Amino acid sequence: MARTDERFREAYNALLNICSSKSEGDSLPSEAELSRTLDVSRTVIRSALSRLNEVGIIHWNGRQKLVMRQPADTDLIEVNLETISNEELERRFLNWILRFDVPPGTPLNVSELSRWFNVPAHALHEFLASLSRFSLVERRPKGGWKLLGFTREYAMELFELRTMIELNAISRLVKSPPEDPIWQKMDDLKQKHQELLAQINERYNDFSVLDEQFHSTIYSVNHNRFIVELQRVIALVFYYHYQWDKRDERERNEAAIHEHLKLINAIQSRDEQEALDAARDHLSTSRKTLLLSLKINNKQ
Amino acid sequence: MARTDERFREAYNALLNICSSKSEGDSLPSEAELSRTLDVSRTVIRSALSRLNEVGIIHWNGRQKLVMRQPADTDLIEVNLETISNEELERRFLNWILRFDVPPGTPLNVSELSRWFNVPAHALHEFLASLSRFSLVERRPKGGWKLLGFTREYAMELFELRTMIELNAISRLVKSPPEDPIWQKMDDLKQKHQELLAQINERYNDFSVLDEQFHSTIYSVNHNRFIVELQRVIALVFYYHYQWDKRDERERNEAAIHEHLKLINAIQSRDEQEALDAARDHLSTSRKTLLLSLKINNKQ
DNA sequence: CTAAGTGTATTCAATTATAAAAAACAGTAT
DNA sequence: ATACTGTTTTTTATAATTGAATACACTTAG
CATH class of the missing domain: 1.10.10.10 (Winged helix-like DNA-binding domain superfamily/Winged helix DNA-binding domain)
Incomplete structure (x- = not known):
């Protein structure tokens, strides 16, 4: 006790x-x-x-x-530690919301969730409190928590932030000094993309991993703790969302690879304007796909 | 119990x-x-x-x-409610950190702080958890919380984010339709600045309020919940910080008014490039002031 | 005498038990 | 048949509790 x-x-x-x-x-x-x-x-x-x-x-x-x-x-005396980390909790929670399409406005039952996720109630409390900064949940006036959820507006607003951060990162990237290891990474990524493109019919599933790798490499020029934190949430939310949208996956991925390659080329030639344009194109495609998948999910 | x-x-x-x-x-x-x-x-x-x-x-x-x-x-039965709101707690907490120069790394004593701020311990817990998203505090491995604090690096990183958000807001602003009430507000702000400038020797203290008003008007074109939330913290931190730096206040404020007016003019003429340049100039001045004040405070 | 070590007291925080409140359910009267 | 009441179950917020950390006083070896 x-x-x-x-x-x-x-x-x-x-x-x-x-x-x-x-x-x-x-x-x-x-x-x-x-x-x-x-x-x-x-x-x-x-x-x-x-x-x-x-x-x-x-x-x-x-x-x-x-x-x-x-x-x-x-x-020896027994010691049982089967509590999960905070990252794992975050992963499971977002997974739960997006996977089961938990509707916005749902009251969150702390005791049930803490049993479900196998964490002490106060840890869940802490986690929800931290999520409230991203407006994903909210405290209810009479106590307890409410899911605000992944609405269309939420997604679009988060996307706007993502765009801002990503374009900013690209501007920085093209100005990196030649000895920066980022250029080596870019070469590697380019090759991986070309390899995947060559075998796109068999390996189109592998794109999701490469995609995350690509974007996180771009973000990695930011050593800013706020941006890193924001990016973490953005990646989680979008990554999970794209993961379950299986329509036209091969075509979408192939198109995305082409867009990535265009962006990589622009970055490698240190052409800021062209890189930003390529990035905007890619983000715009990505935005459309997201909107479409939200529309379909909401109609179910 | x-x-x-x-x-x-x-x-x-x-x-x-x-x-x-x-x-x-x-x-x-x-x-x-x-x-x-x-x-x-x-x-x-x-x-x-x-x-x-x-x-x-x-x-x-x-x-x-x-x-x-x-x-x-x-x-009638007695009912005593003397608990403070979450915003008030946030204000007091930042006030405490910045006012008393609480050094980074200080362990935070939840029970002491909850007495000090007159809030139930769990409310403070919740608050600290939410602040951890902004890397202002951190959970210690052995329990309890640690203040990461307003270091030079922290300030610069937050400033970078501020710059990003503010420039983005200005780009939006100049594209606002003519019927948008923002233009009326701009006119008002311009006049207020000119009035203050005319009596700068007597009224230089009033600038701080006008400054906040000006920046929050610019931000107001963002209806993005993340950006609004970030902006809230940014405003709190910078506002509090500037408040206690009284060196050369009159000169600094006068210079800032000129910069504001330049920016307002550029915005009113719908010239995006010029507006962005003016904003960059102003932010750069602001950054220098902040750095200087941090340097002096840290040397004490 | 000093520094490192131990004994003791105090304080703090994670957890649990519990009362208050909400919600769900079942039954009853209009 | 519907609106209301009685009862039970569940959940949340808080205080009590106990494990752990820390501060302080004291002791002993070198």
Whole structure:
């Protein structure tokens, strides 16, 4: 009925390990040193030592910590950590919204979702709070959360931001110094695109990965933390959305490869205006596809 | 040891009010209707009715709810709501960071801060979680929060984003149709600037308000929720920062007014290129000022 | 005497239990 | 048949609880 003693358990097992590496009669380092090496507080070290003392693995008296016997496998205490990371939660949540077409306005049930995603409720709270900055969810006046969701307007507004960021990135990119590793990456990407184009009938499915790689390479010239963060969300949302639209996939992908190649060529020739034009063309195609897929999904 | 009964208390007092408006022997509307008009759940209505029944103000039996006597002032129950809004919390928090020069890396003490700002701890949690999207704070591995803070790099990166958004807004602005109310606003702003310039020696302090007004007018052409949200934070951060830099204020403000007027003229003549150039000049000045003030503050 | 180490007390935060509120459901009276 | 009430279930917000971190006082070895 309080926080878990996961840290204690891990520290205890780690101490067992340290005892194993010593022979009987050796003494352990100081509490402060142990706390540094195991990266926990001295409190945790002390309670673990105290347990070791009880079990008889060490004899602890003041600053004397003698190893009395080798710990056995049975001395290990269980530690179960099956909580997922924040990124994983984000991935699963967006997946859920987009995959199951959760309609905008749906009230979000925190306790249900936390069971569903296997995270503590307060972690979900925190996550929803952070999403509220992207206007994807909203706090309801009487408590609880509401999904604002991936509406047509939302998509278009996010797209506008994406356009802004991407064009900005391209302007930077063409001005990169010749020794920048970005140029090598561009060469690689060009070749990969050409290879894929040559076998487009068999391998058109592989485009989605290449597409993400391409755009994230362009974005990578931004070392701006805000833009990186925004880009992360943008990528997630669009990536997931495109993933389930399977109509005309081969044709769409082939056209996109041509657009990418045009953009790569313009970038390689350091022609800012041409690169921006090519990028605008590509974004415009992408926008149309997105709109179409939204229209179809909403009609279902 | 659970949530507050604030809703109950408010509903109870509201019901007293309703009873006052009736005469003895009248009956109250149905539970469902009361719950709709007071905007609380039926559960709350029922517990309030039940209390009213106990106190003898009404006689409640099934769907019969007779008013027995007029409620007196002493029947009111106390309800203390002194919690602040989310915007206010945000304002206070940024104020605290910038005003007291809280150094980056400072661990944030949630319980202390929640006392300090007079908000429930979980509200602060939520707020910090949402700020983490702007990389202003970060969760520490061992629990708790850490202030990442307003470093030089942070300011420059935020400034880059600001530049991007503002230039984008100006491009849109010059393309606005002639009937758009924005043009009237531009006229007004121009006049206000000229008036202020005429009395700059006495009124240079008033510029800060006009400055915010000017930039927020430019931003207002964006109906994009992300950009609006970003702009809100940008405005807060920069506004607060400029507010405490009092060196050469008169000169700086006078120069800024000239830059604003140049930009306004370019916008009014619908010359995109010239407007963008003017905006870039102004942003560049602003950037220099910011850098200077950061340098001085960090040296203290 | 000093520095490193230990003992103790205090503070903070993650979790849980619980009361308040909402919502769902079933039944009843008009 | 519909609108209302009674009851139960579920969910949320908060306080109590306990694990962990930290600060401080004290001790001992060199």
